[in-house]
Amino acid sequence: MSEPAKICGCISSGGEGVLTGMKEKQARFYVASIAMVLDYMHNLRVVYRDLKPENVLLDAQGYIKMGDFGFAKVLEDRNRTYTFCGTPGYVAPENVLATGYNTAVDWWSLGVLIYVLLCVKQPFGDPSEDPLTIMLRIINTSFEVQYPSFLSTDAVNVITRFLQRKPSMRLGATREGLKAIKSHPWFAGFDWDLLEARKMTPAIDPKLLVRDTRRLQAFEDDKKPPKPSAKADRVFSDF
Numbered sequence: 001m002s003e004p005a006k007i008c009g010c011i012s013s014g015g016e017g018v019l020t021g022m023k024e025k026q027a028r029f030y031v032a033s034i035a036m037v038l039d040y041m042h043n044l045r046v047v048y049r050d051l052k053p054e055n056v057l058l059d060a061q062g063y064i065k066m067g068d069f070g071f072a073k074v075l076e077d078r079n080r081t082y083t084f085c086g087t088p089g090y091v092a093p094e095n096v097l098a099t100g101y102n103t104a105v106d107w108w109s110l111g112v113l114i115y116v117l118l119c120v121k122q123p124f125g126d127p128s129e130d131p132l133t134i135m136l137r138i139i140n141t142s143f144e145v146q147y148p149s150f151l152s153t154d155a156v157n158v159i160t161r162f163l164q165r166k167p168s169m170r171l172g173a174t175r176e177g178l179k180a181i182k183s184h185p186w187f188a189g190f191d192w193d194l195l196e197a198r199k200m201t202p203a204i205d206p207k208l209l210v211r212d213t214r215r216l217q218a219f220e221d222d223k224k225p226p227k228p229s230a231k232a233d234r235v236f237s238d239f
């Protein structure tokens with residue numbers, strides 16, 4: 001059985017070894033689809049906790065399918081959970097700090113995912129770095145994410161809104177929920193109804209994807225479920 005197509009295969013190579021991100025218009029199709037899936041899960045009080053390009057599969061038509069629900073959890077009465085889990089580059093600060101978190105962590109990860117799709121690198125560091133270093137940047141309020149100049153102002157803004165450290169103010173996690181995402185300027189003119197009806201032409205035809213493993217490597221994180229080390233426990237207990 002061949003591996004299913006994943007959105008990380010939708011990246012074009014701008015020549016020998018040069019990776020370029022998706023066009024913003026293409027990324028919008030996937031990000032809108034993921035936002036609708038997360039909204040659906042959150043309404044069922046399920047927090048997904050492992051959003052990253054490797055877990056977003058494509059069906060034969062080119063629509064997304066979320067895979068790997070290994071970290072998904074149904075939230076209990078207080079709608080909060082404490083266990084640290086996720087993938088280092090994608091976890092929200094409140095997850096790293098284990099002070100209790102809710103479905104807002106998935107919207108943070110969506111911000112990371114948009115950055116990765118457009119920039120072909122992670123905002124808080126390279127997956128080859130020590131996960132601890134990456135997570136220290138995530139909780140460091142002085143750390144500033146660098147946005148390449150080729151990104152549109154609206155793209156930078158939508159990523160910034162998802163990478164909002166205060167969960168209750170994070171795009172998607174505010175009272176307006178999905179509505180606030182739909183009305184963000186980055187989605188101006190995007191036909192959400194057409195997408196929901198599956199009548200939109202998918203951004204990329206999966207049959208045209210080149211399964212170039214070198215391209216995928218830019219996205220590959222440590223496949224092992226990350227566990228906070230004893231060292232991490234000590235470091236984070238100071239926050």
Ligand SMILES: *[C@@H]1O[C@H](CO)[C@@H](O)[C@H](O)[C@H]1NC(C)=O
Pocket residue numbers: 042043045077078079
């Ligand atoms: C938990 O979330 C659900 C769905 O968003 C909501 O209806 C419920 O009131 C929340 N419960 C608490 C205790 O906040």
Ligand SMILES: *[C@@H]1O[C@H](CO)[C@@H](O)[C@H](O)[C@H]1NC(C)=O
Pocket residue numbers: 136140141142143144
């Ligand atoms: C937080 O980030 C700032 C800016 O990058 C850096 O100067 C500072 O050393 C970092 N603090 C910690 C505790 O890593």
